[in-house]
Amino acid sequence: MESVFPVAKFRPGGLNGKKRTSEEIKENYEKGDEFAGSNFCQIVGTERPGPLVKLSFGFYEPLDIEDAGISFNENVYGMPARSVAASDSAYLYFECASPRLDGSDEQAALIVGRLRYERKTAEGTLAQRDANMTILHAATLAVAKKLECENDGGLPAKADLRVLEASNSDKEQ
Template structure:
């Protein structure tokens, strides 16, 4: 389960629960503190490596909003639904038009899997429905069956997790592509845990970094 991944990666495993009085948020924090410690542990170093930044705006963890958006999208009966950003990574000194990095989740349309055709611009991984990583970021598509969603045994919740590094001068290397996939995999396991998806939503506890078909 997620606890095993947290131990292996040192992931903070921040809960979406909040106290009645939130502590004063720092304007700027390190990668290990951004979004209330979402990337605490080894993931913090990976965030620094793939973004090229060490200090970010003190953005909040929005796990509760992500879960709420996914549940609402599923309940709508629509084939797809916009989700929510789990964490925004805006580096210190970024201009108003500079693209920020982020982790986000949404409900994907079945045809989105067909649109993810093999490409030399991305590496594909043998995880979930489709897992890819390229220069700008990584994405992981998976399905969730959970007692929290009626009929999900017959109609699983389709979830697309994405990590984008934002504006960065870091070169696109195979190693950096793997790091992006490790990040989105860890975040996807956290979302799966919050939704109580059966069998980790079909995701392995440890990211599979071998190439998929």
């Protein structure tokens, strides 16, 4: 992780971030609380206290990805339903049908994983965007597996870093 950003420590969002996150998603899905989120973990920087990066999960609406364009310094990757990374954020959307989520066999849970930098630490390079997506993919796949999503929510075993659409920032290295 230190090759991506200066890290002092990794702090799970509770005693077991993956397990707690999957339980919160389950509870919020069953309550129909589409605005609820769950903090998966925080990465704390070496230079000053407080979170450097936060990983969290929540729900999305189909229009969230249908109307989404591509912003400056973003890449769209080849993972379902939509995966986008910039130098300071990444989003990975997937659908989860699971025996653990009552009713998801009829209406899959629409889940989004989010990685957000709380303060700027990186340049807008392709390597940084790929690193952000790789980290988010690993956390998202862990949550999909813990939720027992059918076919792991369509997520590949390894992050697919093929860029399907790139912004015009071109600070590539």
